[in-house]
Amino acid sequence: MSDSVHVDYLVIGGGPAGLQAGYFFKKSGRDYLIVEGSDAPGAFFTRFPRHRTLISSNKVHTGWSDPELRLRVDWNSLLSDEGPLFTSYTPRYFPPADDLVRYLDDFAREHGLNIRYNTRISRVTRPNGGEFVATDESGNVVRARRVIVATGVSRPYVPPIEGAAEAERYDEMTVDPQDFVDQRVLIIGRGNSAFETADNLIETAAVIHMAGPGSLKLAWRTHFVGHLRAVNNNFLDTYQLKSQNAILDGNILRIKRNADGGYVVSVSFSRVGEVVKDIPYDRVILATGFRFDASIFAEECRPDLVIKDRFPHLTDAWESVSVPDLYFAGTITQSLDFKKSTSGFIHGFRYGVKALTRILERRYHDVQWPHAGLPATGAAVAGAVIERINRTSALWQMFGFLGDGVLVDAGGEVRYCEEVPVGHLHAAAERGDFGALSAYFTVTLEYGADHDQVDPFDVSVNRMNQQDTSGLDARYLHPVVRQFLPDGSGKPVAEHHVTENLENEWDNPDVHVGPLCSFLTARLAAGDGSPAGDALAAPRT
Numbered sequence: 001m002s003d004s005v006h007v008d009y010l011v012i013g014g015g016p017a018g019l020q021a022g023y024f025f026k027k028s029g030r031d032y033l034i035v036e037g038s039d040a041p042g043a044f045f046t047r048f049p050r051h052r053t054l055i056s057s058n059k060v061h062t063g064w065s066d067p068e069l070r071l072r073v074d075w076n077s078l079l080s081d082e083g084p085l086f087t088s089y090t091p092r093y094f095p096p097a098d099d100l101v102r103y104l105d106d107f108a109r110e111h112g113l114n115i116r117y118n119t120r121i122s123r124v125t126r127p128n129g130g131e132f133v134a135t136d137e138s139g140n141v142v143r144a145r146r147v148i149v150a151t152g153v154s155r156p157y158v159p160p161i162e163g164a165a166e167a168e169r170y171d172e173m174t175v176d177p178q179d180f181v182d183q184r185v186l187i188i189g190r191g192n193s194a195f196e197t198a199d200n201l202i203e204t205a206a207v208i209h210m211a212g213p214g215s216l217k218l219a220w221r222t223h224f225v226g227h228l229r230a231v232n233n234n235f236l237d238t239y240q241l242k243s244q245n246a247i248l249d250g251n252i253l254r255i256k257r258n259a260d261g262g263y264v265v266s267v268s269f270s271r272v273g274e275v276v277k278d279i280p281y282d283r284v285i286l287a288t289g290f291r292f293d294a295s296i297f298a299e300e301c302r303p304d305l306v307i308k309d310r311f312p313h314l315t316d317a318w319e320s321v322s323v324p325d326l327y328f329a330g331t332i333t334q335s336l337d338f339k340k341s342t343s344g345f346i347h348g349f350r351y352g353v354k355a356l357t358r359i360l361e362r363r364y365h366d367v368q369w370p371h372a373g374l375p376a377t378g379a380a381v382a383g384a385v386i387e388r389i390n391r392t393s394a395l396w397q398m399f400g401f402l403g404d405g406v407l408v409d410a411g412g413e414v415r416y417c418e419e420v421p422v423g424h425l426h427a428a429a430e431r432g433d434f435g436a437l438s439a440y441f442t443v444t445l446e447y448g449a450d451h452d453q454v455d456p457f458d459v460s461v462n463r464m465n466q467q468d469t470s471g472l473d474a475r476y477l478h479p480v481v482r483q484f485l486p487d488g489s490g491k492p493v494a495e496h497h498v499t500e501n502l503e504n505e506w507d508n509p510d511v512h513v514g515p516l517c518s519f520l521t522a523r524l525a526a527g528d529g530s531p532a533g534d535a536l537a538a539p540r541t
Contacts, residue, residue, distance in 0.1 A: 017330025037120030163255035378521025471497030
């Protein structure tokens with residue numbers, strides 16, 4: 001490279017998010033360049049997870065021929081019209097990480113993406129608020145009008161614990177169980193990395209304790225796939241069935257190294273009145289997650305960070321709140337739906353990247369969001385909604401975050417826009433980015449209110465009758481249609497819940513279609529938000 005290199009879009013990072021952005025930039029004919037610090041895509045996955053098994057599911061046999069439906073249970077493929085799909089690389093439901101590395105390399109080559117490898121950016125500046133200037137470790141320069149950062153969470157998050165520097169880190173520790181024979185081990189952290197590590201040591205360590213504040217979150221209950229997954233929770237059996245292992249619910253106050261190489265760790269226990277106990281260990285491991293590294297950015301273009309400085313602070317358009325034209329893609333965007341939806345994972349952020357490129361197309365290239373025109377009738381809109389909710393993978397994966405937008409123009413014409421971030425739709429409607437609207441509807445898939453407070457396996461808790469046409473008490477994933485006015489409040493004037501269904505097939509004329517059609521007919525007749533008969537569902541916030 002040389003100082004003469006200039007692009008409209010510089011994508012920093014050649015992992016799955018960077019490749020996904022490159023695919024859509026190439027498809028739209030934009031001037032872009034991806035720079036990647038290693039010699040191949042997806043370098044993160046050559047090291048992580050440390051025990052080399054992904055927990056992103058890979059369901060090959062679905063019984064479906066519809067490729068859109070199949071993406072609901074394919075959590076590793078990137079979006080493209082031509083493939084390749086990760087499901088052709090291995091039949092394993094929890095696949096080896098090396099297969100993902102191989103898939104990403106093939107994806108980049110088969111689509112001919114514009115990537116420069118072995119190009120590690122060391123500094124990004126923005127002189128006088130103009131173009132970004134990115135300099136690599138060899139002194140080569142790329143100038144860009146806009147930058148999309150897709151570097152992932154590349155640095156370990158070290159919590160502010162006294163003596164934390166004395167502990168071993170998950171990213172550096174040995175993964176050979178024989179190195180822990182007959183040892184007392186403390187793992188700080190209670191995420192999947194921590195449990196994956198504990199599971200690896202069960203056969204060799206004498207004692208394993210795992211510590212962290214708050215209550216343990218289980219993914220099958222919260223529906224957030226970053227919480228503890230069943231594939232990693234074998235350790236819970238060894239704890240509750242008294243096999244020398246334990247989970248310590250509380251805070252680590254300090255870690256002290258002894259002269260003999262061991263440790264004494266002070267633990268403040270939450271469930272016994274904050275009693276503090278000093279406990280000896282042979283090994284202490286930090287498995288406390290990762291964070292975004294903003295150190296390459298000069299002061300004039302360094303993005304603000306949130307959530308213990310782990311993630312960039314973003315607008316509804318994935319743009320830095322403090323640096324215009326600096327955008328983010330991939331797992332580092334999860335501050336917008338932290339521990340709620342799936343922006344932190346490939347099966348979520350692949351749709352986020354697609355939406356980001358559509359925002360950029362409209363913002364910088366005057367390209368409208370793809371849409372279909374519909375007759376302004378309840379039957380027509382209900383038909384479009386029913387067709388979408390029975391097929392969509394984007395709304396399925398990014399539940400509550402991405403939605404379809406039904407836009408009602410001031411003149412009464414209706415446009416159906418697919419896969420718009422709900423927060424962005426509200427802001428864009430208020431700004432008039434979608435033109436003058438009299439009202440708009442969002443179509444989302446969501447779990448019900450307080451769904452994470454209910455044990456789904458407790459038969460004493462009644463599930464709603466699937467013939468109940470209201471859908472208001474549904475706690476399982478189900479469609480929700482809300483009507484808004486472009487007044488900036490972001491509060492619905494009416495909403496309708498389509499009742500949950502065991503097979504996720506919302507096509508029953510009496511239970512699903514008819515009530516939705518009645519709701520939309522009434523609300524389209526009251527485009528200004530005023531009451532329109534008793535077909536209106538009670539608004540819920």
